[in-house]
Amino acid sequence: MYTCILQVIVVVWSMKIESSSAPRSLCPLSKALELIGDKWSLVIVRDMCLGKKRYGDFQQSPEGIPTNILADRLKKLEEHGIIGKRSYQQKPVRYEYFLTPKGADLLPVMQQLIIWMKKYDPDCWTPPEGFYDATPESLLQAYSEIE
Amino acid sequence: MYTCILQVIVVVWSMKIESSSAPRSLCPLSKALELIGDKWSLVIVRDMCLGKKRYGDFQQSPEGIPTNILADRLKKLEEHGIIGKRSYQQKPVRYEYFLTPKGADLLPVMQQLIIWMKKYDPDCWTPPEGFYDATPESLLQAYSEIE
DNA sequence: GATTGTCGCTTGTCTTTTGCAAGCGAGTAG
DNA sequence: CTACTCGCTTGCAAAAGACAAGCGACAATC
Numbered sequence: 017m018y019t020c021i022l023q024v025i026v027v028v029w030s031m032k033i034e035s036s037s038a039p040r041s042l043c044p045l046s047k048a049l050e051l052i053g054d055k056w057s058l059v060i061v062r063d064m065c066l067g068k069k070r071y072g073d074f075q076q077s078p079e080g081i082p083t084n085i086l087a088d089r090l091k092k093l094e095e096h097g098i099i100g101k102r103s104y105q106q107k108p109v110r111y112e113y114f115l116t117p118k119g120a121d122l123l124p125v126m127q128q129l130i131i132w133m134k135k136y137d138p139d140c141w142t143p144p145e146g147f148y149d150a151t152p153e154s155l156l157q158a159y160s161e162i163e
Numbered sequence: 164m165y166t167c168i169l170q171v172i173v174v175v176w177s178m179k180i181e182s183s184s185a186p187r188s189l190c191p192l193s194k195a196l197e198l199i200g201d202k203w204s205l206v207i208v209r210d211m212c213l214g215k216k217r218y219g220d221f222q223q224s225p226e227g228i229p230t231n232i233l234a235d236r237l238k239k240l241e242e243h244g245i246i247g248k249r250s251y252q253q254k255p256v257r258y259e260y261f262l263t264p265k266g267a268d269l270l271p272v273m274q275q276l277i278i279w280m281k282k283y284d285p286d287c288w289t290p291p292e293g294f295y296d297a298t299p300e301s302l303l304q305a306y307s308e309i310e
Numbered sequence: 311g312a313t314t315g316t317c318g319c320t321t322g323t324c325t326t327t328t329g330c331a332a333g334c335g336a337g338t339a340g
Numbered sequence: 341c342t343a344c345t346c347g348c349t350t351g352c353a354a355a356a357g358a359c360a361a362g363c364g365a366c367a368a369t370c
Contacts, residue, residue, distance in 0.1 A: 040225070040227065041224075041225040041226045042286065042287045042288050043206075043209075043225070043287065043288055044276070044277040044281050044284070044287040044288060044290070045205060045206065045209050045273055045276055045277055045280070046206055046226050047280050047284060047287050048276045048279060048280040049201075049202045049205060049206065049276075050202060051280075053200065053201055053202040053205070054196075054201065054202070054327095055196045055197060055200040055328095056196075058192060058196060058200070059190075059192065059193055059196065062190075062192050070346090070347085071346075071347050071348070072345090072346065072347075075347095077188075078187070078188040078190070079187040079188045079190070079193050080187065082328070082329050082330065082331095083330090083331095083348070083349090084328085084329080084330090084348085084349075085327090085328065085329075086348090087347085087348060087349075088327095088328095097283075107336075107337065108335075108336045108337055108346085108347085109336095110346070110347070111347090118283050121279055121282065121283075124275045124278070124279070125272065125275040125276050125279055126192055127275075128271045128272040128274075128275050129191070129192055129195045129196075129272050130191045130195070131271070132195060132268055132269060132271070132272055133191035133192070133194050133195040133198075134191050135268065136244075136265050136268075137191070137194060139189065140189045140191040141188075141189045141190055141191060143191070201356095202357095203357095217317085217318085218317075218318050218319070219316090219317065222318090229357070229358050229359065230318085230320090230359090230360095231319085231320075231321085231357085231358085231359090232356090232357065232358080233319090234318085234319060234320075235356095235357095254365075254366070255317085255318085255365045255366060256365095257317070257318070258318090
C-alpha cells in the first residue's frame with residue numbers, strides 16, 4: 017500500500033526530471049514556440065548571425081541581457097542543437113559558440129519577423145546591408161571560411 | 164522639499180503607467196519579440212488563421228491555454244493592433260475576435276517557424292492543406308466573404 | 311420559479327521564470 | 341602581492357505563468 021504510493025511519487029518525480037516534459041501538442045508552431053518562444057533566444061541567435069561568438073559579446077548587445085538568462089539560454093540552445101560550442105583556450109578553459117545548421121535555418125524566421133516589424137514600426141533600425149539576401153547556407157559558409 | 168519628492172514619485176509612476184515602457188533597443192527583431200515573443204501569442208494567432216473567433220474556441224485548442232493567460236493575450240494583441248474584436252450579441256454583450264492586416268501579416272513568420280520545426284522534428288503534425296500557399300491577403304479575404 | 315447550464319471572463323493562490331546585483335574561480339598584468 | 345578580466349554562478353525580490361474556483365448575465369429545464 018505505502019509502497020504503491022511511494023512508487024507513484026517516484027514516477028511523478030522522474031517525469032519532472034527526465035526529458036524536459038511532454039509537449040503541449042504536436043503542432044509544429046506550438047513546438048517551435050516551446051523551444052524559442054521567449055524574448056531572448058532569438059536575440060542571441062541574431063548576434064551569432066552577426067558574427068558574435070563569446071559570452072562577453074552577447075552581454076554587450078544593446079538589449080542588455082541579464083547574465084544568468086544568457087547562461088541559461090546558451091545551455092538550452094545547445095541542448096536543442098541550435099548552437100554548438102568549442103573551447104578557444106585552455107587554462108582556464110573558455111568556450112565560443114557557433115550556429116549549427118539547425119540554428120542557421122532560423123534565419124528565414126528572423127527575416128520575416130524583421131520584415132513584419134519594419135512594416136508596422138518604421139522607426140526601428142534597418143538591418144545591415146545584405147541581411148535580407150543572406151541564407152542559412154551563407155551563414156554556415158562564413159564559419160568554414162574562418163578555419 | 165517634500166513637494167519635490169512627491170514630484171519624483173509621480174514622474175516614476177507615470178513612466179510605469181503610460182505607454183508600456185521603453186523598448187530594450189530599436190532593433191526590429193528585439194521589438195518584435197517584445198510584442199509576440201512568448202509561448203502563447205502566436206498560438207492564438209494560429210487559431211484565428213484557422214477560423215477560430217471566440218474565447219471558447221481558443222480555450223479548446225489542444226495546447227490548453229490557461230484562461231487568465233488567454234484573456235491577457237487577447238487584450239495585449241488588441242492593444243498592439245494585431246487583432247480586433249466586435250460584439251456578436253447583446254444581452255450579455257459578447258465579442259468575437261478577428262485578425263487585422265497587421266495580424267494577418269504574421270502568417271509568413273508562422274509559415275517559416277513551421278517549416279523550420281517540421282524539418283528538425285518530423286514527428287509533429289503537418290499543417291492543413293494549402294497552409295503554405297496561404298497569404299495574408301487570402302486570410303483577410305476570408306473575413307470579407309463572411310459578411 | 312427555482313435549478314441547472316453556458317459563455318466569457320475575473321480572482322486568488324501557488325509555482326516558475328525573470329531581472330538585478332553581487333560574488334567567485336582561474337587565470338593575466340603590473 | 342594586488343588589481344583586473346572573463347565567464348559564469350548564486351541569492352533574492354519581483355513579475356509572469358499555471359491551476360482552480362467563482363461570478364454575472366443570461367437561456368433552458370424541471
